[in-house]
Amino acid sequence: MLPRPEQARIVRGAVLNTIGADTPYAESQPLSIDEIRLESPKDGEVLVRIDAAGICHSDLSVVNGSRPRPVPMLLGHEASGLIEELGPGVENLSLGQRVVLTFLPRCGQCPACNESGGKLPCVAGAQSNELGILLTGGSRLTRHGRPVAHHLGVSAFAEHAVVDARSVVPVGDDVPADIAAVLGCAVLTGGGALLNAARITAESRVAIVGLGGVGMAGLLTALAYDCKEVIAIDAQNNKLDLALEWGATAAYTPQRAVDRQVTADVVLEAVGHPAAFETAAQILGLGGTLVTVGLPKPGETAQIEPLSLTAKAQSIVGSYLGSAIPSRDIPIFEELWRSGKLPLENLISGHIALDEINTAMDDLASGRVLRQIINF
Structure with a gap:
């Protein structure tokens, strides 16, 4: 006792x-x-x-x-x-x-x-x-x-x-304290949303809108799963440079992504601002899935074109804590880190x-x- x-x-x-x-x-x-x-x-x-x-x-x-x-x-x-x-x-x-x-x-x-x-x-x-x-x-x-x-x-x-x-x-004793900490939110939210809500595969073309801790965790997860394309989108050039350094296929500011008519099968919105959500909707491709994990202020609204959802067979999915079951999903990311892929x-x-x-x-x-x- x-x-x-x-x-x-x-x-x-x-x-x-x-x-x-x-x-x-x-x-x-x-x-x-x-x-x-x-x-x-x-x-x-x-x-x-x-x-x-x-x-x-x-x-x-x-x-x-x-x-x-x-x-x-x-x-x-x-x-x-x-x-x-x-x-x-x-x-x-x-x-x-x-x-x-x-x-x-x-x-x-x-x-x-x-x-x-x-x-x-x-x-x-x-x-x-x-x-x-x-x-x-x-x-x-x-x-x-x-x-x-x-x-x-x-x-x-x-x-x-x-x-x-x-x-x-x-988690294992070999996991450093700081790595273990980010597993509980940044990784579980950003990476979990891609695995659980979007169900990415190696054939997925993924765009990340917003390169904070959660967005970057999503980007690293998409790279770990060898997705066909991993596109980084953020208003800050230093974060775009960092994403390219880590292995992103391409990197754009929001307006440039829209102007270049960038599209993706999976778009992860990780900002929590209406403008970011609108950008994510604009670059969503045919049959694509937009997963939003950002938390806007209560009462804020965004404008999207509903016709696109129907005509292009698109989906918008909200994901809280990466749609995760922590006891199931944290060991997955722990092992990806341990293997060197994450x-x-x-x-x-x-x-x-x-x-x-x-x-x-x-x-x-x-x-x-x-x-x-x-x-x-």
Whole structure:
């Protein structure tokens, strides 16, 4: 029998206090580094010592107000670490195990979990994420005696996290912490969308619209699957050059792609902006599939030509978390990385300290970086 852990511990974490603060964030400081009281894991939960956490646009979208969430909130949803405590009833995980944290736990009981094969988000998991609580219910975080919301069931911008056991997937000890972290969001979202929603093959002609961390993960996945064409599209020339360096067949700015009448069988839209969605629709070829993983602001709209969908037998598919089942799909990407076909090291722009979090959000918003990794 495991010894009974302490009832709580104090951890340092990055707490979002204000949504929609003025930029630059380095000056307005919407995130503060605070001491947080973290309760021990309850039934079905685990305590993870965070080793690495990636800074993603889904974090930025909460900071800038694109994805409204309750505050104060301890941010961070893309991470890896080691299991330090097991709550009662957790039997399929072990102390000391390296795990990837994933931001949409699956209850395993709702129709979305049991009947969709990953296509639909878990209803209970999505609801708990919106409320800022764990799937098992409630928050394990307090500051000055008041609750702090969890970010997507993870809250990884801290030294430790208590999460639902269904929010972690074990990986091999040979997987570095930063590589394991990006498996949980960037790779699962961008790469998973191509495998699960678009079902790419070696014959696919793939275009990636938006070369952030998720888009670049999709590009690397298309290259790993030896797709016939891999076309990179982004407004920033430095990212186009990087995509060509990594092996993209061609690279264009959005307007140039439209002017050149570029077409693809599969188009991955990974920006979350109406203009990017419109570009993706314009370059979609005959019988093609547009998979959108971007998250626009609520209420934003885009214009497309409906006739094209019918006349060209096209499809538009939304994909959340890459339409993935993390326990099924993370091992696929892990093995692709291990074989050398998926060089995930390319996604990592640099490593930072937790105290640099506000400046890191500015860097992400500017498009200068793909994935910055916080090391603890």
